[in-house]
Amino acid sequence: MSDAGAGAAALAAASQARVTLILGASDTGKTSLTARLSSVLAARGERVAVVDADVGQSEIGPPTTVGLGRVTGTLSRLADAEVLALEFIGDTSPVRYIRETADATGRLVRRALEAGFDRVLVDTGGLVEGRLGLALKRAKVRAADPDLVLVLQRRDESEPIARAIESGTRPRIVRLAPSSAVVRRTAKRRREHREQMLRDYFARGATLTLSAAGVPVRDRRGQPLASLAEGQLVGVLGSGGQTIGIARVKAYQRASQEIVVETPVAGDRVASLVAGRVTLLE
Helix, strand or coil, X not given: CCHHHHHHHHHHHHCCCCEEEEEECCCCCXXXXXXXXXXXXXXXXXXXXXXXXXXXXXXXXXXXXXXXXXXXXXXXXXXXXXXXXXXXXXCCCCHHHHHHHHHHHHHHHHHHHHCCCXXXXXXXXXXXXXXXXXXXXXXXXXXXXXXXXXEECCCCCCHHHHXXXXXXXXXXXXXXXXXCCCCXXXXXXXXXXXXXXXXXXXXXXXXXXXXXXXXXXXXXXXCECCCCCCCEEEEEECCCCCEEEEEEEEEEECCCCEEEEEECCCHHHCCEEEEEEEXXXX
16 A cells, blocks of 8 residues: 555544544654644644553653644644643553553543543554563553554554454554655664754753752652652652653752752742653763
């Protein structure tokens, strides 16, 4: 099938689905397809939301998060969407947080549906092969409960997942070949791109000095932490416990019990911090 034919098939299917999930290996064009479909559907007058569940290359919100965005016009990339909500996962690989990543994806899909969006598109990461890839994608499909799954694959690398989720009456599965315009990147290039996205995010911020007594720090399980490492990324939570951004630790001063962080979140909005596993040094 030609690129035009594949695009038309994807659009025709997504036009009939309330929730569409796009999956495939890295560099198969999932994010570009999500942006194109979202743009066309929005141009038709539909209320369109996108859930960016690729924690390593996230554009709706910084890497280490799952993000929900509103599509208000043509997207040249997913980062053009208006950010509505974030969920901090704390890692750029979902392998250690399969359940947490899937649950966050499901919560944001439900939030979009409850807000009355006509179409919700879910972009996913590139881990599809092996036991962990199958477990992750099956968990995301269960959590997002899509009507449609678009499977982008060069050969049959995503077939174990496709077969595993098409045994029931739903979701509908549509298999597509990647666009010929897709450029494949090395793991090093993806890492460099991720680090640049994070640096761009923090470049929009400021340095804050927070009181450890007034701004508690916890791990992912909710347990209190007595220290943080320089460069460690942390989730920033608001007063209602919701993720409102991320921060990079510059210093943890034990004597004064002060935490110095870099973040674009205003200091008066920071209620607590959640430690992640990623470190990004200057």
